[in-house]
Amino acid sequence: MDHLLSAAQKGQKPEFPADADTLEYAQLLDSQDKLGHLKDQFNIPSKSSLKKKALDGTIPGESNTTSSDQDDQTPSIYLVGNSLGAQPKSVKSRISAQLETWASVGVGGHFTSMENSPLSAWQDLAESCAAKSLDLVGASSAQEIIYMNTLTVNLHLMLATFYRPTPQRHKIIIEWKPFPSDWYAVQSQLAFHNLSASDSLIEIQPSDPETLYLSTESILATIDEHADSAALLLLPGIQYFTGQLLDIPKITAYAQSKGIIAGWDLAHAAGNVPLSLHEWNVDFAVWCTYKYLNAGPGAAAGLFLHERHHDRDGKVKNRLAGWYGADKSVRFNMEKEFVPSPGAWGYQLSNPSAVDLSCLDAALEVFGKTSMKELRGKAVVLTGYLEVLLKRLMNEGRGAAPFRILTPESVEERGTQLSLMFTGAKGKEVLQRVSKVLAENGVVCDFRKPDVMRVAPVPLYCGFEDVWKFVKVLKKGVEES
Ligand SMILES: Cc1ncc(COP(=O)(O)O)c(C=O)c1O
Structure with a gap:
C-alpha cells in the first residue's frame, strides 16, 4: 500500500499487480489501510435495512437490530457518497445534546x-x-x-x-x-x-x-x-x-x-x-x-x-x-x-x-481525525483500483463490456467518482439489468438517466474489498443481460 500511496501523493497513477483482481489482494490493501478504521465512525445501511419499508426503532450496525439472518446485517456497499454521504455515528449524540x-x-x-x-x-x-x-x-x-x-x-x-x-x-x-x-x-x-x-x-x-x-x-x-x-x-x-x-x-x-x-x-x-x-x-x-x-x-x-x-x-x-x-x-x-x-x-x-x-x-x-491530504492519497489509490478492475472487466472475453468510463484518466482531473456510460444498441437495457442486480446484492450506486452510472468509493467509509465486490456484482449483471 505504501508504494501506491507514495505514487498517489506525487500525483501519479498507482500501478497494480497482475493478481489485483483477487479478493486476497483487496483484503491485503484493506489490512494496510491506515484510514480503514474511520469506517467505524459511520452507520452504513445494511443489506436488510435497505429493504425497510417502516421504521422499527433499529439502526444498522447497532446491536439492537432484530433480523435473524446474519448475512442481511452486513453493511451494504455504499458507493453514493457523491449523492448523499453516510451518517456519522456521532450525529445521534449531538442531536441528543441539542x-x-x-x-x-x-x-x-x-x-x-x-x-x-x-x-x-x-x-x-x-x-x-x-x-x-x-x-x-x-x-x-x-x-x-x-x-x-x-x-x-x-x-x-x-x-x-x-x-x-x-x-x-x-x-x-x-x-x-x-x-x-x-x-x-x-x-x-x-x-x-x-x-x-x-x-x-x-x-x-x-x-x-x-x-x-x-x-x-x-x-x-x-x-x-x-x-x-x-x-x-x-x-x-x-x-x-x-x-x-x-x-x-x-x-x-x-x-x-x-x-x-x-x-x-x-x-x-x-x-x-x-x-x-x-x-x-x-x-x-x-x-x-x-x-x-x-x-x-x-x-x-x-x-x-x-x-x-x-x-x-x-x-x-x-x-x-x-x-x-x-x-x-x-x-x-x-x-x-x-x-x-x-x-x-x-x-x-x-x-x-x-x-x-x-x-x-x-x-x-x-x-478532524484525518486530513484532506491523507484522504486524497487513499482516494487516488481506491479509485485507481476501481478503474483497473473495470478495465480488466472491459477487456475480458471478447472485450464486450457494454460501457466506457467517462471520467478522465488523469489523476489530476478527477476526484473519487467514476462515471460509466453504457453504450451500444443494448447499453440502456444492460444498465437497467445491472442496476437491478446491484440492488439485489446490496450495492448502492447512482444512476443518471438514460445511460450513466456514477460510482464513488468514498475513502472515509469504503474499502478495497467493497470495490472488489462491486465489480464482481457488476460483472454478474453484465453477464446476465
Ligand atoms: C453540482 C450541484 N450544484 C447544486 C446542487 C444543489 O444544492 P442545494 O440543494 O443545496 O441547493 C447540487 C445538488 O445535488 C449539485 O450536485
Missing part, C-alpha cells in the same frame, strides 16, 4: 455553551463549523467561510453581490451541462436584471462530444472570446455528470486577468479533493454538505468569500442582508443600522437550525 439543551435552558441555548456538551452555544455554531473547515477548503481564516441556507440560496446571495451587469459587461459564462439548480439560478438572475440568456449566457461546450471532456484550453478560449463582455464565470470544481475535476487555480487566475469574477460550485469537490481556495484567489465558492461531507439531507451549505472581498467598513452595497449577519456585539440590540459580522459571516440572513448545524459539526469532527 434536545437536552433546548429542553433544559430554552432560549438561553443561544448564548450558553453547556459544560459536557460537544457543541457551542447556538449562535456560535455556524462559525465554529467554519473554524473546523479551514483544511477542507483551504481558507486562510474562519471568516472566509460560513455555513447557512442551501447551496442554491448561497449561490443567489453571491450572484446578488458579484453579478452587477453593465451594458458593456453583462455575460455569465457557465458550462454546457451545469447541475440544473445552477442553470435555473443563473437564468433567473439574468431575468431579474432584464437580460436574456440568448444575449448574456455563454455555455462552454465539451471539447469532445464523445467523452464530454471540458479542456482547460477550451475554457480559456471561451473566456478570451468574451473577455470584454463577460462579468462572471461560474463553473463546477468537479462536473457532477462526468466526474471531471477542473483546473480551478488556472481558470480562476485567467478569468480574473480579464476582469471577470470567478465563482465555483464545489458541491462535488468539497470533502472530495484538496482545495486551496484562499491561495487560488477564488472570488467565491458554494458547496452543499450532504455529499462528501456527510452532514445529512439538506444540511446547511457552505460559502467561501475571499478575504479580498471582506467588507471593512460595512459598506458592501450589494449584500442582501439579514439580522444574523449583524455583528454579535450588536445583533440582539435590535438597531436599524446594519453593523456586519466580519467577512463571510456578515452574509448570514437568519437564525440557523441548531439541529442542522449539529449534524454538520458531527460530520466535520470525522474530517
Whole structure:
C-alpha cells in the first residue's frame, strides 16, 4: 500500500499487480489501510435495512437490530457518497445534546455553551463549523467561510453581490451541462436584471462530444472570446455528470486577468479533493454538505468569500442582508443600522437550525481525525483500483463490456467518482439489468438517466474489498443481460 500511496501523493497513477483482481489482494490493501478504521465512525445501511419499508426503532450496525439472518446485517456497499454521504455515528449524540439543551435552558441555548456538551452555544455554531473547515477548503481564516441556507440560496446571495451587469459587461459564462439548480439560478438572475440568456449566457461546450471532456484550453478560449463582455464565470470544481475535476487555480487566475469574477460550485469537490481556495484567489465558492461531507439531507451549505472581498467598513452595497449577519456585539440590540459580522459571516440572513448545524459539526469532527491530504492519497489509490478492475472487466472475453468510463484518466482531473456510460444498441437495457442486480446484492450506486452510472468509493467509509465486490456484482449483471 505504501508504494501506491507514495505514487498517489506525487500525483501519479498507482500501478497494480497482475493478481489485483483477487479478493486476497483487496483484503491485503484493506489490512494496510491506515484510514480503514474511520469506517467505524459511520452507520452504513445494511443489506436488510435497505429493504425497510417502516421504521422499527433499529439502526444498522447497532446491536439492537432484530433480523435473524446474519448475512442481511452486513453493511451494504455504499458507493453514493457523491449523492448523499453516510451518517456519522456521532450525529445521534449531538442531536441528543441539542434536545437536552433546548429542553433544559430554552432560549438561553443561544448564548450558553453547556459544560459536557460537544457543541457551542447556538449562535456560535455556524462559525465554529467554519473554524473546523479551514483544511477542507483551504481558507486562510474562519471568516472566509460560513455555513447557512442551501447551496442554491448561497449561490443567489453571491450572484446578488458579484453579478452587477453593465451594458458593456453583462455575460455569465457557465458550462454546457451545469447541475440544473445552477442553470435555473443563473437564468433567473439574468431575468431579474432584464437580460436574456440568448444575449448574456455563454455555455462552454465539451471539447469532445464523445467523452464530454471540458479542456482547460477550451475554457480559456471561451473566456478570451468574451473577455470584454463577460462579468462572471461560474463553473463546477468537479462536473457532477462526468466526474471531471477542473483546473480551478488556472481558470480562476485567467478569468480574473480579464476582469471577470470567478465563482465555483464545489458541491462535488468539497470533502472530495484538496482545495486551496484562499491561495487560488477564488472570488467565491458554494458547496452543499450532504455529499462528501456527510452532514445529512439538506444540511446547511457552505460559502467561501475571499478575504479580498471582506467588507471593512460595512459598506458592501450589494449584500442582501439579514439580522444574523449583524455583528454579535450588536445583533440582539435590535438597531436599524446594519453593523456586519466580519467577512463571510456578515452574509448570514437568519437564525440557523441548531439541529442542522449539529449534524454538520458531527460530520466535520470525522474530517478532524484525518486530513484532506491523507484522504486524497487513499482516494487516488481506491479509485485507481476501481478503474483497473473495470478495465480488466472491459477487456475480458471478447472485450464486450457494454460501457466506457467517462471520467478522465488523469489523476489530476478527477476526484473519487467514476462515471460509466453504457453504450451500444443494448447499453440502456444492460444498465437497467445491472442496476437491478446491484440492488439485489446490496450495492448502492447512482444512476443518471438514460445511460450513466456514477460510482464513488468514498475513502472515509469504503474499502478495497467493497470495490472488489462491486465489480464482481457488476460483472454478474453484465453477464446476465
Ligand atoms: C453540482 C450541484 N450544484 C447544486 C446542487 C444543489 O444544492 P442545494 O440543494 O443545496 O441547493 C447540487 C445538488 O445535488 C449539485 O450536485
